[in-house]
Amino acid sequence: SQELEQSPQSLIVQEGKNLTINCTSSKTLYGLYWYKQKYGEGLIFLMMLQKGGEEKSHEKITAKLDEKKQQSSLHITASQPSHAGIYLCGAGASGGSNYKLTFGKGTLLTVNP
Amino acid sequence: NAGVTQTPKFRVLKTGQSMTLLCAQDMNHEYMYWYRQDPGMGLRLIHYSVGEGTTAKGEVPDGYNVSRLKKQNFLLGLESAAPSQTSVYFCASRFRDSPSKLFFGSGTQLSVL
Numbered sequence: 001s002q003e004l005e006q007s008p009q010s011l012i013v014q015e016g017k018n019l020t021i022n023c024t025s026s027k028t029l030y031g032l033y034w035y036k037q038k039y040g041e042g043l044i045f046l047m048m049l050q051k052g053g054e055e056k057s058h059e060k061i062t063a064k065l066d067e068k069k070q071q072s073s074l075h076i077t078a079s080q081p082s083h084a085g086i087y088l089c090g091a092g093a094s095g096g097s098n099y100k101l102t103f104g105k106g107t108l109l110t111v112n113p
Numbered sequence: 114n115a116g117v118t119q120t121p122k123f124r125v126l127k128t129g130q131s132m133t134l135l136c137a138q139d140m141n142h143e144y145m146y147w148y149r150q151d152p153g154m155g156l157r158l159i160h161y162s163v164g165e166g167t168t169a170k171g172e173v174p175d176g177y178n179v180s181r182l183k184k185q186n187f188l189l190g191l192e193s194a195a196p197s198q199t200s201v202y203f204c205a206s207r208f209r210d211s212p213s214k215l216f217f218g219s220g221t222q223l224s225v226l
Contacts, residue, residue: 031212031213033213033214035215040219040220041219041220042117042203042205042217042218042219042220043156043203043205043215043217044217045213045214045215045216048213048214088155088156090213090215092212092213100158100161100171101146101158101212101213101215102158102172103148103155103156104155105153105154105155106155106156
């Protein structure tokens with residue numbers, strides 16, 4: 001089964017600093033998704049990347065997909081306390097079946113004011 | 114604008130008791146999922162359904178049963194609860210043709226003593 005490894009597991013930054021979260025797949029990526037979870041809530045969809053080299057932005061959050069490395073990175077510019085939460089990457093099952101989405105274990109982001 | 118609604122939000126069970134978690138979505142989504150989230154384990158898929166009347170096993174199905182009698186509802190049952198089933202349970206749904214964009218409920222915190 002496909003495994004997604006996220007790094008770092010947790011991150012504490014000062015407000016205004018930039019940061020990067022990585023997600024590496026054990027198998028070929030057919031699309032990668034980023035979600036954010038606030039404490040005590042469900043996950044909220046941020047963005048989806050499908051093609052190698054693709055880059056998308058959502059407010060101050062930018063994600064890129066490197067198909068060759070089977071990796072995606074999520075970059076936050078000038079972090080704010082509102083960016084705090086758990087960021088999870090997800091991917092569809094390989095081999096054409098896209099019913100099941102698997103997720104990484106998440107990266108816990110704390111932004112200190 | 115209800116989206117995905119999970120009931121109950123909290124529950125405490127004794128070992129051996131049974132219960133049903135209800136997930137309801139009002140977006141006419143074809144696919145529905147049940148995940149559990151545990152510290153250090155991330156989100157793991159329990160069961161999923163690709164349409165009314167159909168269900169399939171996910172990554173960790175043992176000890177759980179599901180039913181999808183109506184398109185808008187997906188029920189997760191625990192016949193004989195065990196302490197290992199203490200977790201936060203999330204329901205999610207999506208359109209068939211939108212594999213990335215899952216909509217999540219706010220979760221059910223279940224403790225089995």
